[in-house]
Amino acid sequence: MYKVFVGDKPIILTTQVEEETNFRNYLLNTVNLVKVIRKLNTTSLKEARLIHKNPDKLLKKFLKKLPNVIAGGGKVYNEDGDILFIYRNDKWDLPKGKAERHETIEQTAIREVTEETGVAGLQITKPLDTTYHIFKRNGQYKIKITHWFEMKTNFSGNLYAQEEEGITKVSWLNTNETHEALQNSYANIKLLV
Template sequence: MYTIYVGDKPIILTTELSKETDFKSFLLKSVNIGKVIKTLNNTDLNEVHLIHKNPDKLLKKFLKLLPNVVAGGGKVYNSKNEILFIYRNDKWDLPKGKAERKESIEETAIREVEEETGVKGLKIVKPLPTTYHIFKRNGKHKIKVTYWFEMKTNFEGQLSPEENEGITKVEWLDEKGSQEAMENSYANIRVLV
Protein backbone atom coordinates (compact mmCIF):
# COMPACT_ATOMS: atom_id res chain seq x y z
CA MET A 1 0.00 0.00 0.00
CA TYR A 2 1.20 3.51 -0.86
CA THR A 3 -0.12 6.95 0.04
CA ILE A 4 0.11 9.91 -2.32
CA TYR A 5 -1.10 13.27 -1.06
CA VAL A 6 -3.15 15.87 -2.91
CA GLY A 7 -2.94 18.72 -0.40
CA ASP A 8 -3.77 16.97 2.87
CA LYS A 9 -6.01 14.33 1.29
CA PRO A 10 -4.57 10.92 0.47
CA ILE A 11 -4.81 8.77 -2.61
CA ILE A 12 -4.31 5.22 -1.32
CA LEU A 13 -2.84 2.68 -3.76
CA THR A 14 -4.09 -0.71 -2.68
CA THR A 15 -4.94 -4.25 -3.80
CA GLU A 16 -7.92 -4.48 -1.43
CA LEU A 17 -11.51 -3.67 -2.22
CA SER A 18 -13.29 -2.09 0.75
CA LYS A 19 -16.82 -0.84 1.23
CA GLU A 20 -16.87 2.86 0.35
CA THR A 21 -17.70 5.07 3.33
CA ASP A 22 -15.99 8.48 3.27
CA PHE A 23 -13.87 7.56 0.25
CA LYS A 24 -14.31 6.55 -3.38
CA SER A 25 -12.56 3.70 -5.22
CA PHE A 26 -11.32 3.58 -8.81
CA LEU A 27 -9.48 0.96 -10.86
CA LEU A 28 -5.90 2.12 -11.32
CA LYS A 29 -5.62 0.86 -14.91
CA SER A 30 -8.56 2.96 -16.18
CA VAL A 31 -8.55 5.93 -13.79
CA ASN A 32 -8.72 9.54 -14.98
CA ILE A 33 -6.19 11.06 -12.57
CA GLY A 34 -7.27 14.62 -13.39
CA LYS A 35 -10.81 13.76 -12.33
CA VAL A 36 -9.54 12.16 -9.10
CA ILE A 37 -7.50 15.27 -8.20
CA LYS A 38 -10.47 17.53 -8.95
CA THR A 39 -12.77 15.32 -6.84
CA LEU A 40 -10.38 15.44 -3.87
CA ASN A 41 -9.93 19.21 -4.17
CA ASN A 42 -13.60 20.10 -4.66
CA THR A 43 -15.59 17.67 -2.49
CA ASP A 44 -15.69 16.65 1.15
CA LEU A 45 -14.41 13.14 0.32
CA ASN A 46 -11.62 12.22 2.77
CA GLU A 47 -9.63 10.03 0.40
CA VAL A 48 -9.57 8.06 -2.84
CA HIS A 49 -8.51 4.44 -3.27
CA LEU A 50 -6.90 3.30 -6.52
CA ILE A 51 -7.07 -0.47 -6.84
CA HIS A 52 -4.84 -2.85 -8.79
CA LYS A 53 -4.61 -6.61 -8.34
CA ASN A 54 -0.80 -6.79 -8.49
CA PRO A 55 0.89 -5.20 -5.42
CA ASP A 56 4.25 -5.08 -7.25
CA LYS A 57 2.80 -2.88 -10.00
CA LEU A 58 0.77 -0.44 -7.87
CA LEU A 59 3.38 2.30 -7.59
CA LYS A 60 4.95 1.76 -11.04
CA LYS A 61 1.57 2.09 -12.79
CA PHE A 62 0.57 5.11 -10.70
CA LEU A 63 3.81 6.99 -11.40
CA LYS A 64 3.12 6.67 -15.15
CA LEU A 65 -0.08 8.75 -14.79
CA LEU A 66 1.74 12.10 -14.40
CA PRO A 67 5.24 13.52 -14.93
CA ASN A 68 7.53 12.81 -11.97
CA VAL A 69 9.80 15.26 -10.15
CA VAL A 70 12.48 13.53 -8.07
CA ALA A 71 13.65 15.31 -4.93
CA GLY A 72 15.84 14.67 -1.90
CA GLY A 73 15.48 16.09 1.58
CA GLY A 74 16.52 15.80 5.18
CA LYS A 75 15.17 15.49 8.67
CA VAL A 76 18.23 17.00 10.34
CA TYR A 77 19.12 16.71 14.04
CA ASN A 78 21.66 18.92 15.80
CA SER A 79 23.71 18.04 18.92
CA LYS A 80 20.75 19.14 21.14
CA ASN A 81 18.47 16.67 19.31
CA GLU A 82 16.49 19.53 17.76
CA ILE A 83 15.04 19.18 14.24
CA LEU A 84 15.78 21.66 11.43
CA PHE A 85 12.65 23.23 9.93
CA ILE A 86 12.02 25.75 7.17
CA TYR A 87 9.01 28.07 6.88
CA ARG A 88 7.73 28.53 3.31
CA ASN A 89 4.31 29.41 1.87
CA ASP A 90 2.97 29.99 5.41
CA LYS A 91 3.72 26.40 6.44
CA TRP A 92 6.46 24.56 8.31
CA ASP A 93 8.33 22.08 6.16
CA LEU A 94 11.55 20.09 6.05
CA PRO A 95 14.27 21.19 3.60
CA LYS A 96 14.18 19.38 0.25
CA GLY A 97 14.59 20.02 -3.45
CA LYS A 98 14.91 18.69 -6.97
CA ALA A 99 17.67 16.37 -8.01
CA GLU A 100 20.16 17.63 -10.56
CA ARG A 101 21.75 15.59 -13.35
CA LYS A 102 24.54 13.20 -12.41
CA GLU A 103 23.85 13.64 -8.71
CA SER A 104 23.03 10.76 -6.35
CA ILE A 105 19.85 11.23 -4.34
CA GLU A 106 21.98 11.42 -1.16
CA GLU A 107 24.03 14.25 -2.73
CA THR A 108 20.77 16.01 -3.68
CA ALA A 109 19.44 15.77 -0.12
CA ILE A 110 22.63 17.19 1.44
CA ARG A 111 22.98 19.96 -1.18
CA GLU A 112 19.35 21.04 -0.82
CA VAL A 113 19.48 21.15 3.00
CA GLU A 114 22.67 23.25 2.80
CA GLU A 115 21.22 25.62 0.17
CA GLU A 116 17.86 26.12 1.88
CA THR A 117 19.16 26.54 5.44
CA GLY A 118 22.87 27.41 5.45
CA VAL A 119 23.61 24.35 7.63
CA LYS A 120 26.93 22.58 6.93
CA GLY A 121 28.64 19.39 8.12
CA LEU A 122 25.67 17.13 7.33
CA LYS A 123 26.04 13.36 7.73
CA ILE A 124 23.37 10.93 6.54
CA VAL A 125 22.40 8.49 9.32
CA LYS A 126 19.74 6.43 7.53
CA PRO A 127 17.04 6.60 4.84
CA LEU A 128 13.50 7.55 5.90
CA PRO A 129 10.23 6.70 4.12
CA THR A 130 9.84 8.13 0.61
CA THR A 131 6.89 10.52 0.27
CA TYR A 132 4.69 11.24 -2.73
CA HIS A 133 2.51 14.27 -3.39
CA ILE A 134 0.78 15.80 -6.37
CA PHE A 135 1.28 19.49 -7.07
CA LYS A 136 0.41 21.87 -9.88
CA ARG A 137 3.00 24.00 -11.70
CA ASN A 138 2.20 26.15 -14.75
CA GLY A 139 -1.26 24.59 -15.00
CA LYS A 140 0.05 20.99 -15.08
CA HIS A 141 -0.12 18.36 -12.34
CA LYS A 142 3.04 16.46 -11.41
CA ILE A 143 4.02 13.86 -8.82
CA LYS A 144 6.87 14.81 -6.49
CA VAL A 145 8.75 11.75 -5.29
CA THR A 146 10.88 12.82 -2.30
CA TYR A 147 13.59 10.57 -0.91
CA TRP A 148 14.19 11.53 2.72
CA PHE A 149 17.20 10.93 4.93
CA GLU A 150 17.77 11.34 8.62
CA MET A 151 20.87 13.51 9.05
CA LYS A 152 23.03 14.73 11.90
CA THR A 153 25.22 17.82 12.21
CA ASN A 154 27.22 19.64 14.87
CA PHE A 155 26.71 22.93 13.01
CA GLU A 156 26.20 25.87 15.37
CA GLY A 157 26.54 28.74 12.89
CA GLN A 158 24.04 31.22 11.51
CA LEU A 159 20.95 29.77 9.83
CA SER A 160 20.19 31.47 6.51
CA PRO A 161 16.87 30.93 4.72
CA GLU A 162 17.08 30.71 0.93
CA GLU A 163 14.76 33.64 0.28
CA ASN A 164 14.68 33.27 -3.52
CA GLU A 165 13.03 29.86 -2.85
CA GLY A 166 10.34 31.57 -0.74
CA ILE A 167 11.81 30.41 2.57
CA THR A 168 11.27 33.10 5.21
CA LYS A 169 12.54 31.30 8.33
CA VAL A 170 14.88 28.47 9.30
CA GLU A 171 14.73 27.20 12.88
CA TRP A 172 15.91 24.38 15.11
CA LEU A 173 12.84 23.13 16.98
CA ASP A 174 12.78 20.91 20.06
CA GLU A 175 10.18 18.14 20.44
CA LYS A 176 7.45 20.50 21.67
CA GLY A 177 8.22 23.04 18.92
CA SER A 178 8.23 20.28 16.30
CA GLN A 179 4.80 19.06 17.41
CA GLU A 180 3.44 22.62 17.28
CA ALA A 181 4.94 23.09 13.79
CA MET A 182 3.15 19.92 12.64
CA GLU A 183 -0.18 21.64 13.29
CA ASN A 184 0.70 23.96 10.38
CA SER A 185 2.51 21.64 8.00
CA TYR A 186 1.84 19.14 5.22
CA ALA A 187 0.40 15.63 5.60
CA ASN A 188 3.45 14.03 3.96
CA ILE A 189 5.78 15.84 6.44
CA ARG A 190 3.70 14.70 9.44
CA VAL A 191 4.49 11.11 8.38
CA LEU A 192 8.21 11.86 8.92
CA VAL A 193 8.00 13.89 12.15
Protein backbone atom coordinates (compact mmCIF):
# COMPACT_ATOMS: atom_id res chain seq x y z
CA MET A 1 0.00 0.00 0.00
CA TYR A 2 1.14 3.53 -0.82
CA LYS A 3 -0.26 6.93 0.12
CA VAL A 4 -0.08 9.82 -2.33
CA PHE A 5 -1.35 13.12 -0.98
CA VAL A 6 -3.48 15.74 -2.72
CA GLY A 7 -3.25 18.49 -0.12
CA ASP A 8 -3.90 16.52 3.06
CA LYS A 9 -6.21 13.99 1.43
CA PRO A 10 -4.69 10.64 0.49
CA ILE A 11 -4.97 8.60 -2.64
CA ILE A 12 -4.37 5.05 -1.42
CA LEU A 13 -2.78 2.60 -3.86
CA THR A 14 -3.94 -0.85 -2.81
CA THR A 15 -4.92 -4.36 -3.89
CA GLN A 16 -7.89 -4.44 -1.48
CA VAL A 17 -11.40 -3.48 -2.51
CA GLU A 18 -13.34 -2.27 0.53
CA GLU A 19 -16.89 -1.07 0.93
CA GLU A 20 -17.03 2.66 0.25
CA THR A 21 -17.82 4.88 3.23
CA ASN A 22 -16.13 8.30 3.08
CA PHE A 23 -13.93 7.26 0.15
CA ARG A 24 -14.31 6.05 -3.45
CA ASN A 25 -12.74 3.01 -5.13
CA TYR A 26 -11.35 3.31 -8.65
CA LEU A 27 -9.58 0.82 -10.89
CA LEU A 28 -6.00 1.99 -11.40
CA ASN A 29 -5.86 0.87 -15.04
CA THR A 30 -8.87 2.93 -16.14
CA VAL A 31 -9.02 5.82 -13.67
CA ASN A 32 -9.05 9.43 -14.87
CA LEU A 33 -6.62 10.73 -12.26
CA VAL A 34 -7.30 14.42 -12.95
CA LYS A 35 -11.01 13.87 -12.22
CA VAL A 36 -10.13 12.10 -8.96
CA ILE A 37 -7.81 14.97 -7.94
CA ARG A 38 -10.53 17.54 -8.69
CA LYS A 39 -13.07 15.51 -6.70
CA LEU A 40 -10.71 15.37 -3.69
CA ASN A 41 -10.09 19.12 -3.97
CA THR A 42 -13.71 20.21 -4.33
CA THR A 43 -15.85 17.75 -2.35
CA SER A 44 -16.05 16.34 1.17
CA LEU A 45 -14.60 13.04 -0.06
CA LYS A 46 -11.93 12.03 2.49
CA GLU A 47 -9.79 9.82 0.24
CA ALA A 48 -9.66 7.88 -3.00
CA ARG A 49 -8.46 4.30 -3.41
CA LEU A 50 -6.89 3.09 -6.63
CA ILE A 51 -7.10 -0.67 -6.94
CA HIS A 52 -4.81 -3.00 -8.86
CA LYS A 53 -4.51 -6.77 -8.41
CA ASN A 54 -0.70 -6.88 -8.60
CA PRO A 55 0.97 -5.21 -5.57
CA ASP A 56 4.32 -5.09 -7.40
CA LYS A 57 2.86 -2.93 -10.18
CA LEU A 58 0.77 -0.53 -8.07
CA LEU A 59 3.30 2.28 -7.76
CA LYS A 60 4.86 1.86 -11.20
CA LYS A 61 1.49 2.05 -12.99
CA PHE A 62 0.37 5.01 -10.87
CA LEU A 63 3.54 7.02 -11.53
CA LYS A 64 2.91 6.72 -15.30
CA LYS A 65 -0.38 8.64 -14.93
CA LEU A 66 1.29 12.08 -14.47
CA PRO A 67 4.73 13.66 -14.99
CA ASN A 68 7.11 12.96 -12.09
CA VAL A 69 9.34 15.43 -10.25
CA ILE A 70 12.17 13.81 -8.27
CA ALA A 71 13.26 15.57 -5.08
CA GLY A 72 15.50 15.01 -2.08
CA GLY A 73 15.18 16.35 1.44
CA GLY A 74 16.36 16.05 4.99
CA LYS A 75 15.15 15.56 8.52
CA VAL A 76 18.17 17.20 10.12
CA TYR A 77 19.17 16.91 13.78
CA ASN A 78 21.62 19.20 15.56
CA GLU A 79 23.76 18.22 18.55
CA ASP A 80 20.88 19.03 20.93
CA GLY A 81 18.50 16.69 19.09
CA ASP A 82 16.46 19.56 17.64
CA ILE A 83 14.99 19.18 14.14
CA LEU A 84 15.55 21.74 11.36
CA PHE A 85 12.27 23.15 9.98
CA ILE A 86 11.43 25.73 7.33
CA TYR A 87 8.30 27.89 7.19
CA ARG A 88 6.87 28.31 3.69
CA ASN A 89 3.37 28.97 2.35
CA ASP A 90 2.09 29.46 5.91
CA LYS A 91 3.08 25.92 6.92
CA TRP A 92 6.00 24.23 8.67
CA ASP A 93 7.93 21.92 6.38
CA LEU A 94 11.23 20.10 6.12
CA PRO A 95 13.81 21.37 3.60
CA LYS A 96 13.71 19.61 0.24
CA GLY A 97 14.01 20.32 -3.46
CA LYS A 98 14.21 19.12 -7.00
CA ALA A 99 17.07 16.94 -8.20
CA GLU A 100 19.45 18.38 -10.77
CA ARG A 101 21.05 16.42 -13.58
CA HIS A 102 24.14 14.37 -12.80
CA GLU A 103 23.70 14.39 -9.01
CA THR A 104 22.75 11.49 -6.78
CA ILE A 105 19.59 11.79 -4.70
CA GLU A 106 21.80 12.04 -1.59
CA GLN A 107 23.68 14.98 -3.15
CA THR A 108 20.32 16.60 -3.99
CA ALA A 109 19.11 16.26 -0.40
CA ILE A 110 22.27 17.78 1.10
CA ARG A 111 22.41 20.60 -1.48
CA GLU A 112 18.76 21.51 -1.01
CA VAL A 113 18.95 21.55 2.79
CA THR A 114 22.01 23.81 2.64
CA GLU A 115 20.47 26.14 0.01
CA GLU A 116 17.15 26.50 1.82
CA THR A 117 18.51 26.90 5.37
CA GLY A 118 22.19 27.89 5.29
CA VAL A 119 23.10 24.82 7.37
CA ALA A 120 26.42 23.22 6.41
CA GLY A 121 28.37 20.16 7.57
CA LEU A 122 25.48 17.80 6.87
CA GLN A 123 26.02 14.08 7.19
CA ILE A 124 23.43 11.51 6.12
CA THR A 125 22.84 8.94 8.88
CA LYS A 126 20.14 6.84 7.16
CA PRO A 127 17.50 6.89 4.43
CA LEU A 128 13.90 7.55 5.48
CA ASP A 129 10.62 6.81 3.69
CA THR A 130 9.95 8.20 0.24
CA THR A 131 6.85 10.41 0.10
CA TYR A 132 4.51 11.21 -2.78
CA HIS A 133 2.26 14.19 -3.33
CA ILE A 134 0.44 15.78 -6.24
CA PHE A 135 0.80 19.46 -7.00
CA LYS A 136 -0.19 21.76 -9.85
CA ARG A 137 2.34 23.89 -11.71
CA ASN A 138 1.57 25.95 -14.82
CA GLY A 139 -1.86 24.36 -15.08
CA GLN A 140 -0.55 20.78 -15.02
CA TYR A 141 -0.71 18.22 -12.25
CA LYS A 142 2.54 16.47 -11.35
CA ILE A 143 3.64 13.86 -8.82
CA LYS A 144 6.51 14.89 -6.55
CA ILE A 145 8.54 11.91 -5.37
CA THR A 146 10.66 13.00 -2.41
CA HIS A 147 13.48 10.81 -1.14
CA TRP A 148 14.12 11.71 2.50
CA PHE A 149 17.24 11.22 4.58
CA GLU A 150 17.92 11.57 8.26
CA MET A 151 20.93 13.87 8.70
CA LYS A 152 23.01 15.25 11.51
CA THR A 153 25.19 18.32 11.80
CA ASN A 154 27.18 20.18 14.43
CA PHE A 155 26.55 23.46 12.56
CA SER A 156 26.08 26.35 14.97
CA GLY A 157 26.10 29.31 12.58
CA ASN A 158 23.27 31.58 11.49
CA LEU A 159 20.27 30.10 9.71
CA TYR A 160 19.38 31.60 6.34
CA ALA A 161 15.88 31.41 4.80
CA GLN A 162 16.01 31.10 1.01
CA GLU A 163 13.42 33.80 0.32
CA GLU A 164 13.36 33.29 -3.47
CA GLU A 165 11.92 29.83 -2.68
CA GLY A 166 9.19 31.41 -0.55
CA ILE A 167 10.80 30.42 2.76
CA THR A 168 10.16 33.04 5.43
CA LYS A 169 11.67 31.33 8.48
CA VAL A 170 14.19 28.61 9.37
CA SER A 171 14.28 27.22 12.92
CA TRP A 172 15.69 24.43 15.05
CA LEU A 173 12.69 23.06 16.94
CA ASN A 174 12.86 20.98 20.10
CA THR A 175 10.43 18.12 20.81
CA ASN A 176 7.61 20.35 22.12
CA GLU A 177 8.06 22.94 19.37
CA THR A 178 8.13 20.16 16.74
CA HIS A 179 4.87 18.75 18.09
CA GLU A 180 3.30 22.22 17.88
CA ALA A 181 4.67 22.87 14.36
CA LEU A 182 3.21 19.58 13.11
CA GLN A 183 -0.27 20.93 13.89
CA ASN A 184 0.35 23.30 10.95
CA SER A 185 2.25 21.08 8.53
CA TYR A 186 1.68 18.65 5.68
CA ALA A 187 0.43 15.07 5.98
CA ASN A 188 3.67 13.70 4.47
CA ILE A 189 5.79 15.63 6.99
CA LYS A 190 3.66 14.34 9.88
CA LEU A 191 4.32 10.79 8.68
CA LEU A 192 8.09 11.42 8.53
CA VAL A 193 8.46 13.14 11.88
